[in-house]
Amino acid sequence: GAVVSQHPSWVICKSGTSVKIECRSLDFQATTMFWYRQFPKQSLMLMATSNEGSKATYEQGVEKDKFLINHASLTLSTLTVTSAHPEDSSFYICSAGRTNSPLHFGNGTRLTVT
Amino acid sequence: DAKTTQPNSMESNEEEPVHLPCNHSTISGTDYIHWYRQLPSQGPEYVIHGLTSNVNNRMASLAIAEDRKSSTLILHRATLRDAAVYYCILRDMGGSEKLVFGKGTKLTVNP
Numbered sequence: 001g002a003v004v005s006q007h008p009s010w011v012i013c014k015s016g017t018s019v020k021i022e023c024r025s026l027d028f029q030a031t032t033m034f035w036y037r038q039f040p041k042q043s044l045m046l047m048a049t050s051n052e053g054s055k056a057t058y059e060q061g062v063e064k065d066k067f068l069i070n071h072a073s074l075t076l077s078t079l080t081v082t083s084a085h086p087e088d089s090s091f092y093i094c095s096a097g098r099t100n101s102p103l104h105f106g107n108g109t110r111l112t113v114t
Numbered sequence: 115d116a117k118t119t120q121p122n123s124m125e126s127n128e129e130e131p132v133h134l135p136c137n138h139s140t141i142s143g144t145d146y147i148h149w150y151r152q153l154p155s156q157g158p159e160y161v162i163h164g165l166t167s168n169v170n171n172r173m174a175s176l177a178i179a180e181d182r183k184s185s186t187l188i189l190h191r192a193t194l195r196d197a198a199v200y201y202c203i204l205r206d207m208g209g210s211e212k213l214v215f216g217k218g219t220k221l222t223v224n225p
Contacts, residue, residue: 006157034212043201044158044215093157100207102148105157 003027004096006106013084013113021079021109023094029074030096034103035067038091050077084113118202123220126192134187134219136202145204147178147185148213153198158215161187161200197223 003026013019023033032051036044048069050056056069066088068080077096081088089112097103119137126132138147149161162169162176164185169176175188189196201218205211 004157032211036215043217044152046212046214049212091155095157095213097211099211102160102163103213104160105150107157108155110155 004094004104004106006094006109008109009107010110011112013111015085015113016083018080018082019084019111021081021092021094021111023077023079023096023106025075025096025104028096028098030077031074031098032096033071033077034095035069035077035079036093036095038093038108044093047079081111084111086113089113118204118216120200120202120216120219122217123222125222125224126189127224128194129191132189132192132196132221132223134189134200134202134221135184136186137184138202138204139183141182141204142206144206146207147176147182148203148205149174149176149187149200150203150213150215151196151198151200152218158201163205192221192223194223194225197221 005024005026007022035047038044046059047062048056048058050069050071052071052074058064071077091108091110093108095103095105146163146165148163150158151161152158162174164176177186199218199220201215203213
């Protein structure tokens, strides 16, 4: 089946630094990628929709200047958490898909900000 | 986004069938019914989806009510590896195609 690779799987960073998370579709070209975050014992919350070559569409309440999304190609999207703070500690998950097809998810990145 | 309602939790015994219900009374004509599941500390995994007719695949079956206001995910023989949170999601295939997750049903499978 389709594979989405997310890297790194976990990261610890200091408050004030930035962290980049990569999402790659390994065996298909994704027309759209989505970024989610998930706090413990909660459901996934959609952060933004990313289409190759265009600006990401952010959900209400998500700061676009804090969560920078770059969708450089049909197989790669990156999420950069800028000036991270402890409250940004969460499980970040990407998904990728093509039009009219199911979405495939990465295995997530656990971010801990100290 | 159209919403779905699922029980918070369900329990099953190993090797028995499991019927996971989902209500979606405000479903629109372009909404497909999708099911995903999430094991602990992993990303969600696609299970099955359908529009109007019942669907079967190697993982599960999806039974859709005639009025499309409810559906049931059927796991024919639950295994311990099926213990997960199951999400029933309406996905507008005529629009943004984004998946908006609700709270899902936490399925516990007893040995």
